[in-house]
Amino acid sequence: GAVVSQHPSRVICKSGTSVKIECRSLDFQATTMFWYRQFPKQSLMLMATSNEGSKATYEQGVEKDKFLINHASLTLSTLTVTSAHPEDSSFYICSARDPSGGTDTQYFGPGTRLTVL
Amino acid sequence: GENVEQHPSTLSVQEGDSAVIKCTYSDSASNYFPWYKQELGKRPQLIIDIRSNVGEKKDQRIAVTLNKTAKHFSLHITETQPEDSAVYFCAAVGGGFKTIFGAGTRLFVKA
Numbered sequence: 001g002a003v004v005s006q007h008p009s010r011v012i013c014k015s016g017t018s019v020k021i022e023c024r025s026l027d028f029q030a031t032t033m034f035w036y037r038q039f040p041k042q043s044l045m046l047m048a049t050s051n052e053g054s055k056a057t058y059e060q061g062v063e064k065d066k067f068l069i070n071h072a073s074l075t076l077s078t079l080t081v082t083s084a085h086p087e088d089s090s091f092y093i094c095s096a097r098d099p100s101g102g103t104d105t106q107y108f109g110p111g112t113r114l115t116v117l
Numbered sequence: 118g119e120n121v122e123q124h125p126s127t128l129s130v131q132e133g134d135s136a137v138i139k140c141t142y143s144d145s146a147s148n149y150f151p152w153y154k155q156e157l158g159k160r161p162q163l164i165i166d167i168r169s170n171v172g173e174k175k176d177q178r179i180a181v182t183l184n185k186t187a188k189h190f191s192l193h194i195t196e197t198q199p200e201d202s203a204v205y206f207c208a209a210v211g212g213g214f215k216t217i218f219g220a221g222t223r224l225f226v227k228a
Contacts, residue, residue: 032214043206043218044161057213093160097214104149104168104210108160 002028002098006109013084014117021079021112023094029074030096034106035067038091050077084116119144121209123219131227136194138222140207143188147209147217150183150190155204155221164205165192197226 003026013019023033031052036044048069049057056069068080077096081088091113095106120143130136142150148169153161167174167181167190174181180193194201207219 034214034216043220045218046216049213049215091158095216104214105151105163105166106210106214106216108162110160111158113158 002026002096002107004094004096004107004109006094006112008112009110010113010115012115012117015085016083018080018082019084019114021081021092021094021114023077023079023096023109025075025096025098025107028096028098028100030077031074031099033071033077033094033096035069035077035079036093036095038093038111040091044093047079052077081114084114086116089114089116119147119209119211119215119217121207121217121219123207123222125222126220127223127225129225129227130197132197132199134197136192136197136201136224136226138192138205138207138224139189140191140209140219141187141189142209142217144209144211144217145188146211149210150181151208151210151216152179152181152192153206153208153218155206161206194224197224199226199228202226 005024007022033050035047038044047062050069050071052071058064071077093111094109123140151166154164155161178195183190204221210216
C-alpha cells in the first residue's frame with residue numbers, strides 16, 4: 001500500500017519555541033492531508049485538513065495561528081507548532097489519501113511525539 | 118457536529134473467545150467506515166472497512182456489520198489471540214474525506 005512518512009519521529013523542545021513537523025507521501029500524490037493530535041490513552045482528534053495550494057481547514061477549537069499548516073506540494077505538508085507550551089505535548093499524526101487509488105482509504109504516518117519542557 | 122460513539126472502552130476476553138465492539142455515528146453523510154488497530158506508540162493500522170452500500174464484510178477472523186438506518190456499525194473478532202490485544206478505533210468518513218474517530222476500545226486477550 002501507499003507509504004506516508006513523518007519527520008521527526010520524536011522532538012523535545014523548550015517552552016516558547018516553534019517546532020515543524022513534516023508529512024510526506026512517498027509513492028503517491030496527495031491533494032489532501034490530515035493532521036491529528038492524540039493525547040495519551042485518548043482517541044485521534046482531527047486538527048485540520050491540509051489542501052495543496054490553498055489554506056488549511058481547521059476544526060473547531062484549533063487555533064490556526066498556533067498550528068500553522070503549509071501544503072506546498074502534492075507530496076509534502078508541514079505542521080508548525082508555534083510558541084509551544086507543555087500542554088501542546090502530544091502525539092501528532094498525519095494521514096493522506098491516494099486519490100488515484102479509487103478508494104477512501106487513508107494512510108497514516110508513523111507519528112511525531114512532541115514533548116515541550 | 119459530527120460524533121462517533123464507541124463501546125466498550127475496555128474489553129477483556131479469554132483467548133479463543135469472540136470480541137465485539139460497537140459504534141454509532143451521527144453524520145448521515147458518512148459513507149465509509151474503517152476500523153483501525155493501534156499498538157502503543159504506533160500509527161493506526163487499517164484492519165477492515167465497510168462502505169455504506171454493504172451490510173456486512175468478513176476477512177478471516179474479522180467481520181464488520183453496518184446498519185445505516187440505525188447508524189450503527191460493529192467489529193467482530195472471532196477466535197481471539199493474545200496478539201489481538203491493542204486499542205481498536207472505529208471511524209466514520211463523510212464529505213471531504215473527513216474522518217471522525219471513536220474514543221477507542223482497549224482489548225485485552227488473556228492467554
